[in-house]
Amino acid sequence: MKKKLLIIFGLLVIGLLSWMGYSSIQKLDQKSKSEAIIQNLSSLTNNLGFKVANTDQPTIFMYFNSDCHFCQWEMEQIEKNIEKFQNYQLLLASFEPKNEAIDFLQQYKLAEHYVEVNPDSLTSTMIGGVPQTFIYENGSLKKHFKGEVKIEAILEVLE
Template sequence: MKKILYLLALGLLIAQPGKSQQSQAEEAQLPYMSDKTLPPFNIMEVDSTTIFNTDKLPSGEPIVLMYFSPDCEHCQHQTEEILKNMDSLKDVRFVMCTALPFDKMRNFWAYYKLANYPNITMGRDYEFFFSRHYGSQYVPYLAIYDRHKKLVKIFDGGTKVSTIIALTHDGSGS
């Protein structure tokens, strides 16, 4: 019996590096890894009738894509920090998207009074593009693009607002 458990444990240890390599290979194949340009994708806006495509975003201003869950405390905190620092981020375009139902998204939109911020667009990722393109595993997930719509940095699990400000205001962001 001990010999069987030993062989099973050994087999798991041997299989683990292969799994890690497989995950790295899968990540390298994600579309954002090979094309650093802002991808065109659709979200259904809060009104549940308007489709917004990221192609509509103008060049000339940094863009932050934020994939979030309205129920996620980290997402709520990330949003609060962004809003507290909006004076420094007013020239940054935010596109917030979620795959969760409209009622949850609308409640988030209303609670944070996001309609008061013309540089924030929010919608439902009804085609589930975001997770396929970026391989996002955690929320909030942020993809920061410069004013030329080129990827600057990815944050899977959020980041400090000071980092967002730095990346969107230095030479790589704006």
């Protein structure tokens, strides 16, 4: 009886370890696919299902959520410094329903920069939480900020 329990327990442990290994490989695969997609603006926009006016113009792509306190702070800072962003293409995307995202952005007078994306593609491509900021020059990723970032840091990358 003890031998059967030991065999069953051993099989359960092997099964659990196999499942954990498979899950880890899947996550690493998803992360490498995501990294490849975000490396250039064209592949990002194609993957997320939207078009940009000019892929050669320096671009700031921000992934946000209206419930995120860091996102709220960043949008407030952008609104206060919007004149510093005039030479750049500013794209703001969220997985939230369009009306919620636009209502949020209207508070900061940034609704015109909203881009509607496929929410499933966005959440599978943007590994990690919000906010995330991507800075592109000549269509290539120059800098990726995860989490809250000061406006000065964004502008420093672009100058």
